Amino acid sequence: MKNIxxxxxxxxxxxSTLSVVDLHPDKFNIFALSANTDWKQMIKLCNKYQPSxxxxxxxxxxxxxxxxxxxxxQVLSSVKAxxxxxxxxxxxYIMAAIVGAIGMSSALCGAKAGKRIMLANKESLVLAGDIxxxxxxxxxxxxxxxxxxxxxIFQCLKSGKSGLNKIxxxxxxxPFLHTPISKFKSITPDEACAHPNWSMGRKISVDSATMxxxxxxxxxxxxxxxxxxxxxxxxxxxxxxxxxxxxxxxxSTLSQLGNPDMRTVIAYAMSYPKRxxxxxxxxxxxxxxxxxxxxxxxxxxxxxxxxxxxxxxxGNAMITMNAANEIAVKxxxxxxxxxxxxxxxxxxxxSTMKHTTLNSLEEVINNDLVAREIAHEIxxxxx
Ligand SMILES: NC(=O)c1ccc[n+]([C@@H]2O[C@H](COP(=O)([O-])OP(=O)(O)OC[C@H]3O[C@@H](n4cnc5c(N)ncnc54)[C@H](OP(=O)(O)O)[C@@H]3O)[C@@H](O)[C@H]2O)c1
Numbered sequence: 176m177k178n179i180x181x182x183x184x185x186x187x188x189x190x191s192t193l194s195v196v197d198l199h200p201d202k203f204n205i206f207a208l209s210a211n212t213d214w215k216q217m218i219k220l221c222n223k224y225q226p227s228x229x230x231x232x233x234x235x236x237x238x239x240x241x242x243x244x245x246x247x248x249q250v251l252s253s254v255k256a257x258x259x260x261x262x263x264x265x266x267x268y269i270m271a272a273i274v275g276a277i278g279m280s281s282a283l284c285g286a287k288a289g290k291r292i293m294l295a296n297k298e299s300l301v302l303a304g305d306i307x308x309x310x311x312x313x314x315x316x317x318x319x320x321x322x323x324x325x326x327x328i329f330q331c332l333k334s335g336k337s338g339l340n341k342i343x344x345x346x347x348x349x350p351f352l353h354t355p356i357s358k359f360k361s362i363t364p365d366e367a368c369a370h371p372n373w374s375m376g377r378k379i380s381v382d383s384a385t386m387x388x389x390x391x392x393x394x395x396x397x398x399x400x401x402x403x404x405x406x407x408x409x410x411x412x413x414x415x416x417x418x419x420x421x422x423x424x425x426x427s428t429l430s431q432l433g434n435p436d437m438r439t440v441i442a443y444a445m446s447y448p449k450r451x452x453x454x455x456x457x458x459x460x461x462x463x464x465x466x467x468x469x470x471x472x473x474x475x476x477x478x479x480x481x482x483x484x485x486x487x488x489x490g491n492a493m494i495t496m497n498a499a500n501e502i503a504v505k506x507x508x509x510x511x512x513x514x515x516x517x518x519x520x521x522x523x524x525x526s527t528m529k530h531t532t533l534n535s536l537e538e539v540i541n542n543d544l545v546a547r548e549i550a551h552e553i554x555x556x557x558x
Contacts, residue, residue, distance in 0.1 A: 177445075178206035178265050180228075182257060182281055183272035184220055185210040187376045188295045188321065191437045192270050193220070195445060198454055203445065207260045209273070214240040221248050227265070230256045232277075257281035262288035268445065271296045272321070274378050275501055276543055283307060283536075286316040293444035295321040297395045301497045303539050304398030318399070319444040324392055325399055326440040327418035327431035332400065338424040342402065344392055345412040345419050346471065347372050349384040352413060356475050362514035364507060372415040372435045381504045382478075385517050386471070390482020394493055397486060404486050409479065411469040416458065433458055477518035485525070490532045491542045492525060498546035499524035506554055516554075524550045 179196065183189045189210075196203045207228040210217050214236040221229050221244055229244070230251045231237035237252035244250060251260070254277065261269050261284050268291045271282040278296035283303065285292050287310055294300070300307055311318045320326050324344045332339075350369050351362065368380040375383070382388035393407050420430040433439050434455055442453030473480040478500070485492035503520040506512045512520070527549050533539050 176204055177202065177267040178204050179268045179270060179445075180207040180209075180261055180263070180266040180285075181205060181270045181272070182209045182261070182278065183270070183274065183295070184208040185213040185216045186272055186274060187374060187379075188270070188272035188437060188441070192272065192441050192445075193224070195438050195442045195453055196224075198452055199445075202451070203268075206263070206265055206267075209257055209260075210236075211273075212236045214243070218243050221246075228260050228263075230260060232257065254280055258284040261285035261290065266290060268293060270321070270441075270444075271299065274298075274376055276302055276497060279303060283310060286310040286318070287314050289314045289316050291317040291319065293319050293321050293441070297322060297391050298497060300395045300398045301391050302494050302543060303536060304394070304493075306536055306539070308398055308401075317447075319447055320395075320399060321437070321440055321444050322392060322395065323415075323435070323437065323440050324419040325395060326443055328396065328400060328421060330431050330443070331419070331421040331429040334429065336400075339406070340422045340424055341406045341408050342396060342400065343408040343410050343420045343422065344389065344396060345415070345417050346386065346389040346409055347383070347415045348411040348413050348469070348471075349386060351384055352411065359515045360513050364510065367507070367514060371413070373437075377508055378501070378504055381507060381517075382500070385478040385514070386476035387478035387482065387500050387517075387521075389471075390479045390485075391497070393479075393482055394486050404483065409471050411471055412466065414464060414466055416463060416466060478521065481518060481521055481525070488530065490530055491528070491546075492530060494533070494539055494542045495525055495528045495546040496521055498543045499550040502547050502550035502554070512554060520550055520553055523553045527553070 205224040205226045208226045209230040212233045217240050228249050234252045241250040261281050269285040270293045272295040276298045279299040279302050282299040328342050367384040368377050370380050396407050415435040417430045417432050420428050422428050436455040438453040439455045485496045499521040503517040
């Protein structure tokens with residue numbers, strides 16, 4: 176029996192994780208659950224899973240949850256509580272599925288405690304990739320990607336990296352693949368969140384629509400698989416059936432395929448190195464529409480270009496880019512800026528922030544905070 180600490184339990188990955196847990200009550204137990212403000216959903220989850228701990232990062236939400244719970248579940252609050260529970264001796268596996276840079280600290284603490292980290296929070300690697308990978312190695316932690324593309328590469332690389340030419344991350348192209356750029360200005364948050372293939376949280380849905388999500392994934396792949404930027408390619412594949420591929424010198428290309436459903440990736444991370452039922456139906460290639468592939472349009476999806484540039488630049492560029500993106504997406508989701516403003520704000524934040532190398536986690540965190548302030552200022556000044 177493995178005890179799971181599920182961070183981001185009320186989100187899209189959180190819900191999919193719980194549905195996989197439901198299929199295997201003999202193998203997995205929910206030890207701790209976390210969320211930020213959605214205490215009403217947490218009541219339901221606590222009643223059903225009876226974890227030892229429930230953490231609401233928001234203090235008022237923690238109080239409301241605590242008042243509503245009748246059993247002896249311990250309700251905690253704050254990011255520090257997350258950092259503590261992931262290191263608890265009874266935590267075996269951590270599902271790191273908090274959205275945004277705020278999820279980095281707990282994922283990193285879990286790595287330091289030598290746990291299995293099932294990493295959905297790609298921001299952890301975008302912010303502190305080198306530090307994170309070193310920590311995993313030093314403390315003998317297990318890092319299993321929970322992103323369909325990275326899980327695909329992870330699986331394909333089981334045949335080794337010898338003779339590897341490149342990897343290719345597939346991208347659906349999001350809801351605006353065929354929308355002319357002249358219409359981008361009037362895109363609404365609901366339109367941006369209506370992803371054609373994947374059902375996800377609102378922030379990552381907007382990232383998919385701008386293709387910043389693919390940019391973050393390129394950076395994630397760079398750290399996870401220790402590849403140079405030139406070894407990472409992106410191809411548009413609107414059907415999201417091929418999840419990614421690796422290309423070898425001998426002409427072989429290995430790909431991982433499946434229906435677009437995160438439960439496959441989550442079940443793989445939970446059962447690795449074995450496999451188990453995820454609840455996802457088997458892929459039927461005869462009833463699958465024809466598979467299409469295109470080159471990405473870097474002029475239309477500027478965010479993808481910005482991410483490649485930040486990776487090539489190194490230093491603090493990726494952290495600054497991620498911070499500015501989080502702020503811009505937040506304003507966009509609140510109807511305060513337009514869809515086209517997102518890459519503009521990121522670009523301006525990157526130009527305003529001094530380019531530098533960062534040598535410690537403290538410097539990373541500080542850079543993240545300063546970049547957020549700059550992005551806020553840019554939005555306030557120019558709207
Ligand atoms: N969804 C996917 O298919 C998918 C695929 C690959 C990777 N990912 C990655 O997985 C992560 C989660 O994505 P998602 O789509 O599941 O997001 P989501 O549906 O928006 O859920 C986010 C979760 O994080 C919690 N949270 C939000 N702000 C927080 C804060 N300040 N402190 C602590 N917890 C906070 C939320 O709690 P409340 O509900 O209380 O706000 C919720 O439980 C992201 O990093 C995303 O890039 C997602």
